[in-house]
Amino acid sequence: MSVLPPGREPSQADIRSRWRAQRSFVEFMAAQPGGRYWICESDAGPVAFARVVRLGDIEELTELMVEPGHQGRGIGAALLRRCWPDDSEGSLVRVVVAAGAPRDLSLYLSFGVMPATGHWHLRQQGREYLDRRGREAAAAGAGDHAGLVLSGERALDEWTRIEPLALGRARRPLHEFMARERFCVARLDPVSERPRALCWVGGDGQIGPGVAERAEDLVAVVLAALDRVARSPEGEQLSLFATSSSWPLLRRLRGLGFRLYWPSWVMASVPLPGLDRYLPTRPPNLL
Known part of the structure; x- marks a missing residue:
């Protein structure tokens, strides 16, 4: 702090x-x-x-x-x-x-x-974000695939499966709490129909944590979460945290006008294997 x-x-x-x-x-x-x-x-x-x-x-x-x-x-x-x-x-x-x-x-x-x-705190105005997303969709003919909302029990199971790929460990108590307080947006594999990426979203506009099997898979699910929040009453100013090693996500957010508001560091006693595929928790008390 x-x-x-x-x-x-x-x-x-x-x-x-x-x-x-x-x-x-x-x-x-x-x-x-x-x-x-x-x-x-x-x-x-x-x-x-x-x-x-x-x-x-x-x-x-x-x-x-x-x-x-x-x-x-x-x-x-x-x-x-x-x-x-x-x-x-x-x-x-x-x-x-x-x-x-x-x-x-x-x-x-x-x-x-x-x-x-x-550990970067990023911000962007909701209206500006939606304008840029709209221009992208018009130019491409379609936007990113919208995220599917998982049931609480399935979200818990998928977090238990995917989170160790990023942190080396699962934190089921945290996600049991998230399942009570937030909903989970997922990005599905088109063949297996299993989630490639997950992100918790709160009704108050809080985004995170999020996790993916690969760093590039994280992008679509974070954008799906941002799209939902930006269109809500809490979406006047968008705010989320990202790791500086998550290059695909940072590149995408930069193109959507996000700017660095506050820099911090994630410090740990052992290497954490996949922070490039992880979106930190908001509020930032916990990674």
């Missing part, structure tokens, strides 16, 4: 709206067994906090925040020692989506994680 510069702070109305949209996700993370939450307090109250969430054998640092006036005192390192008390050579895989200055990122290195890929 990082501190927003002056002039970009959310209003109280924005904070309330975001909390309503993200509350169930935060409560889901807090309910997972094996997690840890630490708070550092001064006489005046809390000055820092950190949380680790465990999903299967992935242990992800979802928050680490120190008030600016208390930074540089070793508080972040002390919290990390409590969240990740042992080395990372056991069966658990450590992951963090990290933003910040080089000093902040270097802190994570001493806890066994290394940069795996970039």
